[in-house]
Amino acid sequence: MKRIAIDMDEVIADFNPKHLRLYNQDYKDNLTLEDLKGGRLAVLRPHLASEITEYLRDPSFFRDLEVVKDSQRVIQSLSQEYEIYITTAAMEFPSSFTAKYEWLREHFDFLDVLNFVFCGDKSIIRADYLIDDNASHFEHFSGQGVLFTAPHNWNVTGYDRVNNWQEVQQYFLK
Amino acid sequence: MKRIAIDMDEVIADFNPKHLRLYNQDYKDNLTLEDLKGGRLAVLRPHLASEITEYLRDPSFFRDLEVVKDSQRVIQSLSQEYEIYITTAAMEFPSSFTAKYEWLREHFDFLDVLNFVFCGDKSIIRADYLIDDNASHFEHFSGQGVLFTAPHNWNVTGYDRVNNWQEVQQYFLK
Numbered sequence: 001m002k003r004i005a006i007d008m009d010e011v012i013a014d015f016n017p018k019h020l021r022l023y024n025q026d027y028k029d030n031l032t033l034e035d036l037k038g039g040r041l042a043v044l045r046p047h048l049a050s051e052i053t054e055y056l057r058d059p060s061f062f063r064d065l066e067v068v069k070d071s072q073r074v075i076q077s078l079s080q081e082y083e084i085y086i087t088t089a090a091m092e093f094p095s096s097f098t099a100k101y102e103w104l105r106e107h108f109d110f111l112d113v114l115n116f117v118f119c120g121d122k123s124i125i126r127a128d129y130l131i132d133d134n135a136s137h138f139e140h141f142s143g144q145g146v147l148f149t150a151p152h153n154w155n156v157t158g159y160d161r162v163n164n165w166q167e168v169q170q171y172f173l174k
Numbered sequence: 175m176k177r178i179a180i181d182m183d184e185v186i187a188d189f190n191p192k193h194l195r196l197y198n199q200d201y202k203d204n205l206t207l208e209d210l211k212g213g214r215l216a217v218l219r220p221h222l223a224s225e226i227t228e229y230l231r232d233p234s235f236f237r238d239l240e241v242v243k244d245s246q247r248v249i250q251s252l253s254q255e256y257e258i259y260i261t262t263a264a265m266e267f268p269s270s271f272t273a274k275y276e277w278l279r280e281h282f283d284f285l286d287v288l289n290f291v292f293c294g295d296k297s298i299i300r301a302d303y304l305i306d307d308n309a310s311h312f313e314h315f316s317g318q319g320v321l322f323t324a325p326h327n328w329n330v331t332g333y334d335r336v337n338n339w340q341e342v343q344q345y346f347l348k
């Protein structure tokens with residue numbers, strides 16, 4: 001059985017809407033997801049970069065993110081034909097551990113907790129595929145990287161790309 | 175550069191003395207490390223198995239474990255010639271995440287946090303070597319397993335074995 005490793009933020013956990021909403025509220029701004037295309041919030045507003053990152057240190061930030069559309073249904077299908085691991089770069093935000101674990105238990109309760117991986121550098125992951133929004137993780141990954149479209153990777157080329165979970169389904173279950 | 179993945183409990187974090195001490199105190203028993211040879215506490219005292227496991231769910235249990243003798247010095251030496259990752263099966267005790275992270279930061283501050291991995295099934299780990307006290311993790315591991323002696327694995331055969339960190343040093347830096 002081949003193995004697919006799947007990232008969390010911006011792949012199954014809809015990170016940007018909440019981050020943008022909190023930022024816009026607190027700093028009286030009006031940035032939209034469209035504005036993030038090709039960049040990141042902290043790059044667009046560099047004078048507030050540390051404040052923008054600070055939201056992610058709140059232990060509850062990751063607990064109530066929306067689930068990315070179709071990800072539950074498609075991962076459930078994939079899990080019939082592939083080993084599924086959730087591999088999230090949590091070590092930069094250690095206060096997120098519990099929220100991320102509980103979020104996975106709530107929304108992906110059909111996955112074995114022994115298949116959750118909280119890591120930093122993803123070159124440690126042994127899998128046939130890695131679905132991730134950060135192309136940097138593919139550089140030293142031994143398998144096939146599959147870039148999941150997110151605003152910040154809009155201009156990234158050179159990788160297999162999927163724009164949504166319907167396309168993930170087509171990619172793996174064609 | 176070759177990569178060594180290193181387990182925490184009973185390899186760098188001295189798990190048994192604290193577990194035994196708490197258990198002996200609370201249940202008026204006198205078990206020693208010697209008694210654990212070839213077994214585990216919960217197997218020796220099956221009628222108290224759930225209570226014995228319950229200690230590990232205390233979020234602070236893993237925070238003040240002693241560092242296994244010589245592990246800091248040897249890992250620091252190894253890190254000159256190998257990539258070092260700490261790979262701990264934390265998913266069965268999610269309440270341990272923060273304590274384990276803080277413990278690593280305190281005692282192994284020369285390691286990059288991006289090289290910490292909290293996982294369950296270690297077949298997800300891509301490394302050339304895995305130093306672990308649980309031989310079961312070697313079964314689907316793609317590299318070379320190196321069994322670190324612990325009371326429970328006393329009778330396990332069929333693997334390269336190291337009895338302490340001086341032997342780890344000899345194994346990797348001979």
